[in-house]
Amino acid sequence: MIPRYSRPEMTAIWEPESKFQIWFEIEAHATDALAELGVVPKEAAQAIWAKGKFDVARIDEIEREVKHDVIAFLTNVAENVGEEARFMHQGMTSSDVLDTCLAVQLARASDILLADIDALLAAIKKRAYEHKFTPTIGRSHGIHGEPVTFGLKLAQAYAEFERNRERLVAARKEIATCAISGAVGTFANIDPKVEEHVAEKLGLTVEPVSTQVIPRDRHAQFFATLGVIASSVERLAVEVRHLQRTEVLEAEEYFSPGQKGSSAMPHKRNPILTENLTGLARMVRSYALPAMENVALWHERDISHSSVERMIGPDATITLDFSLVRLTGVIEKLLIYPERMQKNLDRMGGLVHSQRVLLALTQAGISREDSYRIVQRNAMKVWESDGEIALLDLLKADPDVSAKLSDAELEERFNLDYHFKHVDTIFARVFGE
Helix, strand or coil: CCHHHCCHHHHHHCCHHHHHHHHHHHHHHHHHHHHHCCCCCHHHHHHHHHHCCCCHHHHHHHHHHHCCHHHHHHHHHHHHHCHHHHHCCCCCCHHHHHHHHHHHHHHHHHHHHHHHHHHHHHHHHHHHHHCCCCEEEEEECCEEEEEEEHHHHHHHHHHHHHHHHHHHHHHHHHHCEECCCCHHHCCCCCCHHHHHHHHHHHCCEECCCCCCCCCCHHHHHHHHHHHHHHHHHHHHHHHHHHHHCCCCCCEECCCCCCCCCCCCCCCCCCCHHHHHHHHHHHHHHHCHHHHHHCCCCCCCCCCHHHHHHHHHHHHHHHHHHHHHHHHHHHHHHCEECHHHHHHHHHCCCCHHHHHHHHHHHHHCCCCHHHHHHHHHHHHHHHHHCCCCCCHHHHHHHCHHHHCCCCHHHHHHCCCHHHHHCCHHHHHHHHHCC
């Protein structure tokens, strides 16, 4: 992953040094278990912990000759451990090391992502309560619908990311399995108790049937979950982008002192952060498909999944980590303009209250079809005037309306507060307060 979209804590999980350290711990813990079972001398297990070390450059050098990364690693560790190293990897196969390591890395990456989501949820909640009753226009198809509050917009995002958190917790559990079952997964040359020991030491669960590799449906679910989370990042990012359009300008990304929006146009303040998040979401989603294609391996195993996972493991987690942190910053610093929201809300001459008039006419005895026709013919005049004519004035002057509703009754249907009477109920559902 390129440094521009990377954060050190997540990147560190995927560094060669971290990977080989996990490999070493897998081998050392397995040798401990073998020693307890009497398969290898306890002195050998102790020696591996005491003298075992590795050098990334040396491993790379050996791999260039042997063309096998796990053998290169074991050879390098043996160079440091000495004679006792012959008891390492007893009854194991390369996938035992590689798959268990990947499980550890994805679990650790999940923990960072969960912390990222927690920070994002806190930021969204804070801003939601800040604008709980800030009136704004709700849009469907991009067109003015009815009034909402900006707090409700953010409450929706909070609920969505809370669901994403639950999905990620489940995906972490699904991916965090250990396989130390030997060639083709039969435990022919290694006791299942070794697998249980390694799993416990690394905070994993035992893979029930590994067939030499951990089944890739687990990985498919994991990367699909990351794709869903990225889609939610994009959804909120797109909302900010739309709200920042010049014709709307109800909210915008923070524009820092000295920041420049365009090399040619000094006036520009562009939504570059949320546009960036839209692009990064596309990348995270793209990693889900090859993860699903990895599920269908040949018989007990092949390595067609290997090259894929060496790319998508780091890239998907690093990119999503960066995206969640960036989105949190956008929400924390988001500039929100209630006056502009009110101006836009009033822009179309009260059209946003048309449903309340429709319902009032039906309650007054007019059929729904006739009520709709009466309100619509007045609403279209307002629409065509671009809001210069007020819907309330037209309705008061319409004899079909005035025959059923008084001016006071009509005016009550244009009361903005009516739309917000259940905001507290929605907030209680979302935030549990």
